[in-house]
Amino acid sequence: MAAGGSTAAALDAWIVFEDEAGFSMTPPIARTWARRGCTPVIRVRGRSRRRVSIAALTCYKPGQRSRLIYRPRRDDGRRDGRKSFAWSDYRDLLQVAHQQLGGPIVLVWDNLNVHLDARLRSWIAGRDWLTVHQLPSYAPDLNPVGVWGLLRRGWLSNVAFTSPDHLIQTVRRGLRTIQYRSDLIDGCLTGTGLSLSLTTPRVQAQ
Template sequence: MWRTRLHRRRKGERGSFSEDDYIAFLDQAHQRLQAPIVLIWDNLNTHVSHRMHALIDARPWLTVVRLPSYAPDLTPAGGAWRWMKRGLTNIAAHGVGHLADLVRHRLRACQQQTDILARFFADTGMTLDPELP
């Protein structure tokens, strides 16, 4: 549906999406879906620019919900990091390699405990079941 531009970080070349790139993507998604779109956005500079506000206002089928500036409780990754840090407290690592091993071990433990992963989502109020609101 959408092909991203390859950015090679050449001098003077933009390294991220512009307002035009985002709007072109949303316009194509709307055409393909033939339905209104609700977009949940953070406060990236291109998401909150005056130009982007005007582009959004010109599309009645597009609803944008903005996340607060800092909202770790709204992302499952916030719970994962809290869990990770709790498991590493009161441990004296013998160096960077030892610390990396401890983190890898903790991440493997997390992957094998699906109830923990589900809790990270539940803590945000989100559900893993696409049928539920």
């Protein structure tokens, strides 16, 4: 994080973390209230293969309100259809982030094969406003896109989704609420133990 932090300070840039998650029609289970001896039962409409995938960016800059920017991708349920994000989806998401943030971006993400796609790397190389750092392998605890846990414990828990549209609407409603709660976005960063105290080193004569 030190390298990313010094780069961001020098460029007066946003530090942006990216992560993806998928949500299916089967709801996450959370604790709830019930009469003693009466375990609640959530009845769902079979085991639907349809799901929604979300790529999200948590964006931080000292002195600025933290932001959440996301892009959904809906699975049509076909066996031959693409279920994950393509390199062009990440390109479009980063372009939107640059427009919304209005400044340089230092992007931190994992070693997902699509992130390493030659076409995406070529596109990144041509953007002077974008600097990319890879997270170490097998280090998900360093990525503060913890909005997935907020969704699963909150808006999505114990919900009997009636259709893929119902699932997508619920996910969007939760993400929109988080977008207005910068304290929740800040909490995701705090949970990693990382810090945004980006200061320029002082040179002192000996």
